[in-house]
Amino acid sequence: MAPPETRRFESGRAVLAVVRLLPRISRPRTALFAATTLLTAALPLAMTIATGLLIGAVPAAADAGPGSPEARDAYLLLAAGVAALLLGRLAAHLHDAVAFNLGRDLELLLQDRLLAAVARPVGIAHLEDDEVLALLRIARQLGADFIRPERAIRGLAAIAPEFLAAAGASTVLAFFNIWIGLVWLVAWPAIFIAMQADYTRVGKTAYLRSTEMRETEYLRDLAITAEPAKEIRVWGLMGWLLGRYDRQWNERMAYSDRHQRLRPATAVGVIGTLLLLTVATALALADAGLTGAVGFSALAVYLVALTTMFNFSAFDDTAAFLSLGSLPVPKVLALEDRLTEDRREATAELPAAAPAHAIRFEAVDFAYPGAERAVIAGLDLEIEAGTSLAIVGHNGAGKTSLVKLLAGLYAPTGGRITADGTDLAAVDPAAWRTRLSALFQDFTRYQLTVRDNIAFGAPHLAGDTDLIWKACEPMGIRALIESLPKGLDTVLSSEYGGGTDLSGGQWQRIALARALFAVQAGAKVLILDEPAAALDVRAEADLYEQFLDITAGLTTIVISHRFSTVRRADRIVVLDGGRVVEDGTHDDLMALGGRYADAFTLQADRLARSSQEQP
């Protein structure tokens, strides 16, 4: 992989992005930060000048004796120096505290903005986009390791006053020799920019490999999480996993060794320049002192100014943190911008009772982002409200894709989907989703309490325990839940103390109860994608009976490979290649003698044979 390229002033842009965010955290604290930056720079410089002048004033004061105007001047200089020292310390403490707080709140702000940005798109396509995922990985590491914007602020807090102090010291030296002052004034920013560019390049080597690191982290997580643990052991995959993980890790380390260090030329150039400048300034000062061109007092001030210059940290951890900590900030903001592009405003109002008449797919086309092949192609389908529709078809026919489109998780690439004539693309997706209840094939097993797992169907009713039990009863899980250590409040994961895991069928019933809870909360359209795949045949038949009663009057869309479930639907469509190829009641389709009839007969024969074979 090619080493990273940095854009011109990339580090500067990143630091600027951090600075621009500060007023969003707090204007008064940003103002205080600016003020303490100035004070932390100015007060030590004032102390330096007072000290230099004091050194020059002491011989005259000693000659003139106590009470003389010379002695008074010396005491005044001493008082000014001490005051500058004390105030400088105070300002420095305040400065550090403000920087720490701002830094912590900056990370919080970025995390909040990141979460809001990821939640913003209506659909889920962005969560399958490689580029977005690479950015998300970087953003997810906010707060981890050295990738800490908080440290950028602390870096800024340390460097800004030192920078100003160095500029002040250069100005002081300009009084000695304008050219020496000017060269110092230009040299520091140049050195600083060169070092920051190199630190940025180093930081980017880590970011650039975000996609590869996602793979490596995936391998690591496979090895250490419970879900894949069964297969990993049964197939004996651990050795393979660890070997591959090690290989990827070593490749990354080798790459880092090559590119993740400062360029020798930069280091030699910076140190050489500093050495030359310092020697030249010191020689010039010594010469001026020896020849008497500069007085003792002025010489002392110039020498202290020269040493002040070296407080400036262009190449230490603080300087590195400034660029490394700033780097992710523009990336988070870019991700935010990118995800905001997908946002669309609602331009139509969904009628309150919709769908009271029909949901219509009108010439709908759909291809997954980045895929060339359409999985839904010119689909026309009218689903009458208040009826049940079953969708059947072979694996990959497009059944789940169709309901994902209906749920607004993806947008059609052509055609439109309407509810009572209103284009769903124009309505507020949140409003549409309150009318939907969906149970997907790969439903989520939340490692949270039973209550949460069910109430997530309508979170605003989570406190209604009676309603939760009402959703559990038809699913036959009340007794199961009551037998759990903490009933509804038992965590459904054996990874937590007092928690427990469930069987596949029990999980499916919990997920069905969640879907039912949403129906009780007012959803009008119920989507069930393979709702009974994990249930045994008898349980499925019982459950479906219950469901038919409960869902009477709802618009129900069921996807299933089990014809015992499918045949009870008011209408059945067979999908192939993303279009409807057969459409009718069970009897219609059996009479047609097409694919449905073939598949139904095959499954019925197999069932009959297996029941004959059973003792």
Ligand SMILES: Nc1ncnc2c1ncn2[C@@H]1O[C@H](COP(=O)(O)OP(=O)(O)OP(=O)(O)O)[C@@H](O)[C@H]1O
């Ligand atoms: N997120 C995705 N990105 C890209 N392609 C996808 C994605 N999800 C599904 N596909 C592809 O879309 C096609 C249709 O998939 P879909 O899940 O709709 O089929 P299905 O009819 O529900 O199949 P099954 O009966 O196996 O559940 C498949 O070829 C699949 O590979």
